[in-house]
Amino acid sequence: MRKILFQSLVRRPLTEAPPATDEAPLAELGAEVDRAARCRLGRSLSIRQVDAGSCNGCELEIHALNNAFYDLERFGLRFVASPRHADVLLVTGPVTKNMREALERTYAATPDPKWVVGVGACAIDGGVFKTSYACVGGLSDVVPVDLYVPGCPPSPQALLRALLTLLKEAA
Amino acid sequence: MAALIDRIEGRRIEGHRPWPRLVVSEQVWRGIADELAAGRLVLVGLWGDSGCVHMAVLDEEAGDIAVASLDCPQPRYPSVGARHPPAIRLERALHDLYGMHAVGSPDSRAWLDLGFWDVRHPLGKSRRVAAERTPYPFLPVEGEGLHQIPVGPVHAGIIEPGHFRFTVNGETVVRLEQRLGYAHKGIESLMTGASLDRGARLAGRTSGDSTVAYAFAFAQAVEAALETTVPPRAVYLRALMAELERLANHFGDIGAICNDASFALMHAQCGILREMTVRAAAACFGHRLMMDCIVPGGVARDLDRAGIASLRALMKEANRIFPQLVELYDNTASLQDRTATSGVVRSELARQFGAGGYVGRASGRAYDARKRPGYAPYDRLDFEMALFDAGDVNARVWVRIREVEQSLKLLAQILQRLPEGPIAAPLNTSADRIVEGSGLVEGFRGDVFVWLRLEGDRIARCHLRDPSWFQWPLLEAAIEGNIVADFPLCNKSFNCSYSGHDL
Numbered sequence: 001m002r003k004i005l006f007q008s009l010v011r012r013p014l015t016e017a018p019p020a021t022d023e024a025p026l027a028e029l030g031a032e033v034d035r036a037a038r039c040r041l042g043r044s045l046s047i048r049q050v051d052a053g054s055c056n057g058c059e060l061e062i063h064a065l066n067n068a069f070y071d072l073e074r075f076g077l078r079f080v081a082s083p084r085h086a087d088v089l090l091v092t093g094p095v096t097k098n099m100r101e102a103l104e105r106t107y108a109a110t111p112d113p114k115w116v117v118g119v120g121a122c123a124i125d126g127g128v129f130k131t132s133y134a135c136v137g138g139l140s141d142v143v144p145v146d147l148y149v150p151g152c153p154p155s156p157q158a159l160l161r162a163l164l165t166l167l168k169e170a171a
Numbered sequence: 172m173a174a175l176i177d178r179i180e181g182r183r184i185e186g187h188r189p190w191p192r193l194v195v196s197e198q199v200w201r202g203i204a205d206e207l208a209a210g211r212l213v214l215v216g217l218w219g220d221s222g223c224v225h226m227a228v229l230d231e232e233a234g235d236i237a238v239a240s241l242d243c244p245q246p247r248y249p250s251v252g253a254r255h256p257p258a259i260r261l262e263r264a265l266h267d268l269y270g271m272h273a274v275g276s277p278d279s280r281a282w283l284d285l286g287f288w289d290v291r292h293p294l295g296k297s298r299r300v301a302a303e304r305t306p307y308p309f310l311p312v313e314g315e316g317l318h319q320i321p322v323g324p325v326h327a328g329i330i331e332p333g334h335f336r337f338t339v340n341g342e343t344v345v346r347l348e349q350r351l352g353y354a355h356k357g358i359e360s361l362m363t364g365a366s367l368d369r370g371a372r373l374a375g376r377t378s379g380d381s382t383v384a385y386a387f388a389f390a391q392a393v394e395a396a397l398e399t400t401v402p403p404r405a406v407y408l409r410a411l412m413a414e415l416e417r418l419a420n421h422f423g424d425i426g427a428i429c430n431d432a433s434f435a436l437m438h439a440q441c442g443i444l445r446e447m448t449v450r451a452a453a454a455c456f457g458h459r460l461m462m463d464c465i466v467p468g469g470v471a472r473d474l475d476r477a478g479i480a481s482l483r484a485l486m487k488e489a490n491r492i493f494p495q496l497v498e499l500y501d502n503t504a505s506l507q508d509r510t511a512t513s514g515v516v517r518s519e520l521a522r523q524f525g526a527g528g529y530v531g532r533a534s535g536r537a538y539d540a541r542k543r544p545g546y547a548p549y550d551r552l553d554f555e556m557a558l559f560d561a562g563d564v565n566a567r568v569w570v571r572i573r574e575v576e577q578s579l580k581l582l583a584q585i586l587q588r589l590p591e592g593p594i595a596a597p598l599n600t601s602a603d604r605i606v607e608g609s610g611l612v613e614g615f616r617g618d619v620f621v622w623l624r625l626e627g628d629r630i631a632r633c634h635l636r637d638p639s640w641f642q643w644p645l646l647e648a649a650i651e652g653n654i655v656a657d658f659p660l661c662n663k664s665f666n667c668s669y670s671g672h673d674l
Contacts, residue, residue, distance in 0.1 A: 057379025067442035134357035
């Protein structure tokens with residue numbers, strides 16, 4: 001263990017400021033998130049993720065935000081275990097009918113001010129599951145949505161960019 | 172031993188490939204249930220169709236599979252679960268979707284239908300109803316000093332939805348009862364009438380972490396039904412994708428299991444390897460999870476020179492870093508203290524349930540669909556099956572470690588042997604031909620089974636069976652007698668799919 005820990009002292013960090021995205025360099029994006037979060041929320045934004053029946057693809061990419069490359073917490077953004085601690089609900093899935101009530105109750109348990117971000121193609125309109133008897137077919141039919149992140153699933157960069165947009169609008 | 176499956180008597184259905192399907196009598200149906208109960212056959216799947224039920228069974232020794240079908244003009248059939256418990260949840264789901272009763276089943280509670288739909292039996296003789304929730308009768312637990320902890324469907328982490336009802340005595344779990352179905356999206360009803368393209372997209376979204384395995388099994392089933400020969404280059408590229416998916420998930424799991432034992436260093440290091448893997452996948456095939464990259468007939472994306480370079484870079488890094496992490500895992504006593512002897516699955520249970528993947532192989536069940544029945548190109552590749560018999564969290568970690576090593580070996584072999592040529596073959600669908608096919612693919616979690624019937628170029632019926640069906644029940648058994656605080660650890664070591672199970 002010591003060897004690995006020592007290595008990380010001398011190695012350059014993996015955390016990326018660099019990789020340029022299509023629209024803006026991630027470094028610049030990160031700085032903007034930082035500024036906006038600091039201004040609006042005193043450098044803290046708590047996110048509660050709710051899976052409303054996704055295929056689990058979106059969750060994998062949301063998980064990736066925590067890895068060394070994206071390191072979400074450096075921006076003061078972090079995932080919390082309870083909706084009662086959250087500012088943002090990050091919701092995935094086509095909202096299955098079986099999850100509708102649980103989602104509504106989670107939303108109700110989140111204190112104001114709160115924002116809802118719909119993640120993935122399913123959250124927008126049900127995606128490939130749109131016409132199913134078992135799906136509501138869109139997040140906005142259940143809770144008010146502030147922002148969507150399209151993609152199947154959206155990349156970690158897209159998720160990061162979306163959180164910035166949200167902060168700007170909220171500020 | 173092949174004789175066991177050959178002995179099943181019935182009317183053989185033409186146009187069902189690659190394994191036989193037989194319409195059997197009620198007596199033969201019961202006989203198969205007895206063979207399952209005696210452990211001479213393994214249950215692969217049990218699902219409904221219009222006017223009949225199907226059951227796929229495996230002769231593990233011979234690697235032979237057969238599908239037995241029982242016509243049920245009345246909506247009832249003799250319960251398999253009454254003799255063979257692994258079938259119980261499948262029968263409950265079958266009842267919710269088709270309205271067919273398993274006569275004699277010890278458990279007739281609803282499973283996927285939680286009372287929120289406005290339709291009953293959506294795949295059978297469906298009727299509109301008002302959504303009506305009736306209280307779910309959890310199994311009674313009696314005794315002094317017991318209390319219950321309900322958890323979910325919304326969990327504390329970034330996880331899929333499901334409900335766990337713990338009954339505990341102090342810190343010790345006396346019983347866990349799962350209640351699933353929250354992620355039910357009605358995939359099998361969406362499959363009905365869908366084109367093959369749409370079917371492949373749906374299959375690839377049954378369980379996002381296994382999108383390659385599902386698309387692979389779906390494509391196998393379509394190609395078997397239509398007697399399509401996949402070009403050799405596509406065969407190898409499919410295996411390449413499947414091994415990349417296995418690597419990414421195993422890296423993620425090993426890290427996450429250690430994280431649930433509060434060893435964050437492994438989590439961070441394994442997270443790096445996982446990210447490197449999905450980035451290599453994106454560089455090769457244009458999608459980090461490789462969704463929609465396998466299509467019936469072949470693959471949708473070819474591998475170019477830059478892709479090969481990114482794979483070589485990934486293999487080099489993984490081969491350099493991973494052995495250090497294995498050493499770290501092996502030499503950290505405080506971590507081993509949590510993983511060793513926690514959440515034990517007895518080998519008899521793993522065998523009885525036909526548990527696939529690391530759950531089965533950590534409990535001594537030597538089964539890997541890549542070996543038996545086996546499919547191309549694995550019959551031409553050299554790899555070993557990881558096998559442990561302690562059945563605890565530690566063993567499930569070690570199966571994953573060994574499989575990471577084997578997958579890296581397989582990647583090297585695939586790149587070395589990758590043939591040139593086309594990457595897809597045309598599908599010879601003809602207007603009114605009815606054909607049936609099935610596929611079995613070893614995903615990272617275990618064997619994914621797909622069965623379908625095509626009418627012309629449309630899907631008439633498609634059933635997808637996740638490996639989790641035979642792993643979830645074992646988690647209930649594994650947690651018994653462990654402390655509540657070890658549940659996340661045990662659960663993560665199983666990493667069952669909610670979405671794949673709920674469909």
